Amino acid sequence: MKVKVSKSRKVFLVINFIVMALVVFVTLYPFIYLIAQSFSSDRAVAAGKVSFYPIEFTTATYKYVLKKIEFYQFYANTILYGIFGTIISVAATAILAYPLSKNRLRLNKFFIPFCIFTMYFSGGMIPNYILVAQWLHLRDTVWAILLPGAISTFNLLLMKSFFAGLPEELEEAAAIDGMGTYSIFTKIVVPLSKPIIATMCLFYLVGLWNEWFGPFIYLDTKSKWPVALWVRQLVEGANNVELGSGAEESQITTTIKSASMVLTSLPIICVYPFVQKYFVKGMTMGAVKG
Amino acid sequence: MGKDKIELTQTQHSIKKSHSLLKHIKKEWKLYTFLIIPIAYYIIFKYIPMAGNIIAFRKYKGGSNIFGTTWVGFRYFNQFLKDESFWKAFANTLRLSISYIAIRFPATLIFALLLNEMKNLKAKKFVQTVSYLPHFISLVVVCGMIKEIVGLTGPINSFISLLGGEKIAFISLPNWFSTIYITSGVWQALGWGTILYLTAMTSINMELYEAAAIDGAGKLKQALHITIPGIMPTIMTLLILDIGGIMTSTNMQKVLLLYNPLTQEKADIIGTYVYRMGIAGGNFSYATAVGLFEGIIGLILVTTANTLSKKFTESSLW
Numbered sequence: 001m002k003v004k005v006s007k008s009r010k011v012f013l014v015i016n017f018i019v020m021a022l023v024v025f026v027t028l029y030p031f032i033y034l035i036a037q038s039f040s041s042d043r044a045v046a047a048g049k050v051s052f053y054p055i056e057f058t059t060a061t062y063k064y065v066l067k068k069i070e071f072y073q074f075y076a077n078t079i080l081y082g083i084f085g086t087i088i089s090v091a092a093t094a095i096l097a098y099p100l101s102k103n104r105l106r107l108n109k110f111f112i113p114f115c116i117f118t119m120y121f122s123g124g125m126i127p128n129y130i131l132v133a134q135w136l137h138l139r140d141t142v143w144a145i146l147l148p149g150a151i152s153t154f155n156l157l158l159m160k161s162f163f164a165g166l167p168e169e170l171e172e173a174a175a176i177d178g179m180g181t182y183s184i185f186t187k188i189v190v191p192l193s194k195p196i197i198a199t200m201c202l203f204y205l206v207g208l209w210n211e212w213f214g215p216f217i218y219l220d221t222k223s224k225w226p227v228a229l230w231v232r233q234l235v236e237g238a239n240n241v242e243l244g245s246g247a248e249e250s251q252i253t254t255t256i257k258s259a260s261m262v263l264t265s266l267p268i269i270c271v272y273p274f275v276q277k278y279f280v281k282g283m284t285m286g287a288v289k290g
Numbered sequence: 291m292g293k294d295k296i297e298l299t300q301t302q303h304s305i306k307k308s309h310s311l312l313k314h315i316k317k318e319w320k321l322y323t324f325l326i327i328p329i330a331y332y333i334i335f336k337y338i339p340m341a342g343n344i345i346a347f348r349k350y351k352g353g354s355n356i357f358g359t360t361w362v363g364f365r366y367f368n369q370f371l372k373d374e375s376f377w378k379a380f381a382n383t384l385r386l387s388i389s390y391i392a393i394r395f396p397a398t399l400i401f402a403l404l405l406n407e408m409k410n411l412k413a414k415k416f417v418q419t420v421s422y423l424p425h426f427i428s429l430v431v432v433c434g435m436i437k438e439i440v441g442l443t444g445p446i447n448s449f450i451s452l453l454g455g456e457k458i459a460f461i462s463l464p465n466w467f468s469t470i471y472i473t474s475g476v477w478q479a480l481g482w483g484t485i486l487y488l489t490a491m492t493s494i495n496m497e498l499y500e501a502a503a504i505d506g507a508g509k510l511k512q513a514l515h516i517t518i519p520g521i522m523p524t525i526m527t528l529l530i531l532d533i534g535g536i537m538t539s540t541n542m543q544k545v546l547l548l549y550n551p552l553t554q555e556k557a558d559i560i561g562t563y564v565y566r567m568g569i570a571g572g573n574f575s576y577a578t579a580v581g582l583f584e585g586i587i588g589l590i591l592v593t594t595a596n597t598l599s600k601k602f603t604e605s606s607l608w
Contacts, residue, residue: 012509016404020413023401024420027477030435031423033445037438048443048451096328099321106314111325115332121589123339124581125561126568127356131339135356148335151328181320210428213543217569228430232547235434254438261431272426273419280422284489 031269038062038259045254061255065263074227075263081226082208085146089204090197092151093159098185100156101163119153129217144218145211145226155203158282162196163189199278209268231260346579358575366579376580378555379563383584386559387540390472391532397476398483399525403513405484406491421481433547436474437461461548464556471548471557475541486524494520526603534592537584560584 032052037045038061039054049055065071100108100115123131128148138144166189174184190197212228219225234257315322341357346366348358370376401421408414424432438444440460447457460466498516507515518525532539542561549557560580568577 006508009509012407016407019404020408020417023480024417027420027423027481030439030477033439034435046443048448051445051448092328092331095324099324102321105318105321106311107322111329114329118332118336120592121340121585123336123342124578124585125564126574126578126581127339127342127345128335129569130342130345130350130356130574131335147331150335151331185324206426210426210430212428212430213546228428231428231434232430235430235437235547254441254443257434258438261434265427265431268426268428269423272423276419276422276426280485283485 061259074230078226085208086204097159101160140220145214343582346582350575366576379558383559402484402487424478425482462552464553467553467557490521490524530595533595538588
């Protein structure tokens, strides 16, 4: 038995379809434009002829960028920082979240608010900068990028609520069998927590991949830059030309900028359709627990 | 019920408590050792910078003690409160973030309601996946794209000249800054912002809709009288977060990537002002004072929003 669809309902469905199609188009258009530019000739781009597809199709821009040794250097830095930073962050978050998830630990009454408070009030940009650059002397080292944001309190709370949901009996049984606290964590809790560990790795990895401000204020040596910071320089440099300064950067054409942006985002664009569900799960889990 | 049975005098109670606390730590010390490194991290990288705000009241010289050298009281506060460019940044921060929330908030809610009406699940999944994409893209790339799209050779200007209009150098015009900032912000956040609404919608009892349909309520009425009340706690929570973040959540990094000397008067926000004065300009104490001012207003806002919400609705952050 099918309910008869009223006329106004039909009109609504059509309008809704149009709105959705529009959202999809508007969301994707900047990427389409970027890709179209990166495969077009400089002349066509400079004349403003490109809008949806490449004009005077060429792969010369990509060949040019991919021939640059520094591009690989920056890319390798990003990968390196991503991997190391993720390992540090996930490990630190896990060993903090685990004891915080145990209700029987009485000092958690202090430690949990101690961590949560930092979500609402933080030291601010300058004290952080002074701490990292002038007190700990981490300026121009990779630690300045990896350490200050090592633990995200939001991620900490996600992991804590996951640990809290693990069946207590398994750990109790292992303890009765004479297993120590540390072995219980590494041999029982960690294997059971693969889903949340994978989610955390993704969260931190994407954050590190896109990070540019930390490197921007702390890394003086260009060979240490991640690719995002290099792209920023390309974009800004070429912009200065528009504003009438920075003659040195005038070699950077719009097509080079576009191709670099495409190459920087490519891994994320390729991977995110498959991993977005973990992010969504993490978001909703965090919301439930607050 | 048996509360008065275990009543002890204050001192007895506290002696007993501290004694058993020691016993408790002795018993659980191995678990507590997990905390050492991460809590040290929190102290060093979160709480020391908090304490470092003290240099807002003290003179700080590069390389000296992180907590400064001599007390100067409210000197730096008096200085920035008299600075015209601070007040410009202050006004810009409020203007940008309030107008951004005013547009993004309803847009996200409406988009979530419309998504919820999609009956073709595959199409719905597709729209959702696409709409999440901007959330994952680096801010550097997002801002690079913005500059190209609104640039003189970009598609918007091509369209304008197609219609016979004069090209506009959007990125160098102060009055266009908020439009660029807000539009691109909605583009970035629209899809991602629906997640919590859609999750909340799935927990609404379907029978309510069936009953309403039998009573002859159309989809619009159902949305207004069932869906929206059903997700009200989520709406309120997100609204508290937004209002609490009015001072602090304007995306300083994004403004830093998008503005330039030509647009600064309308684009400069407190975050970029602090950056320019402090990190770029080396006036650390002055910039810290401004940052502290912002942080405290932010804390007051989020606490107030939370208290109000607790009072008038059932939802709150803590």
